[in-house]
Structures are given as structure tokens and as C-alpha cells.
Amino acid sequence: MSKIDEKINQQNNNEFHSAITRGGSILTPDRLIITDDEVIYKKRNKFLINVDTITMPIANISSVKLDTSIIGTDIIITSYGEGKIVCKNFTKSDAKKIRELIMERMSKIHKR
Secondary structure (H helix, E strand, C coil): CCHHHHHHCCCCCEEEECCHHHCCCCCCCEEEEECCCEEEEEEECCCCCCEEEEEEEHHHEEEEEEEECCCCEEEEEEECCCCEEEEEEECHHHHHHHHHHHHHHHHHHHHC
16 A cells, blocks of 8 residues: 555545536545645546546645636645645535635644
């Protein structure tokens, strides 16, 4: 088992999935896992063979933006120099909870 899978299986993680009712894919949903020190984005690729994973330390996150439309809410997580994570078709309540959790963990890390 990889280190990422070990972190995902911990009890204190928060996991969110894109909503099928908001246009999310049934076969390849976006998954966002928030641990104490990382945000992990997982999505099954279009060939349904592998899973693409992006891991971003919370200490490197510069902003969390929510892009709300009639269909659903997209979450855009940007970092200092490492690119960004774009999660599509989440419910508005999940998106707000994700932003709240990340901001809370960012404040804890910056207080250390």
C-alpha cells in the first residue's frame, strides 16, 4: 500500500465526491480527500484503467475559490508555484465545507 493510500485510510480524513445530480460523472467522479496536512485529489482517467492523483500540502495552498453556477460548484485550489487543483460539479454545501476545512487547517499550520 502506498503512502497516499495509507493517509486516505486514516480515520480523521474528510472525503468528498462530485455530485452526480450536478453533472458529475458516474464512472469517473472527482474525489477530494482532506487530511491534517494535505489535500489529495483523485480522478479515474477517461480510459477507466488508472487513477490520476494530485497531492498538495496545505502549507503550500495560497487560495481556495468557489465558482458557483446553476449546475454545480467548482472548487479551485491554487498553491505557491505548484499549480492548481480544479474539482468540478460539487454541491454548494460540500464546496463550502471543503473551503472551511482547508482554511481551518491553513490557519493551524501558519500559527505553528
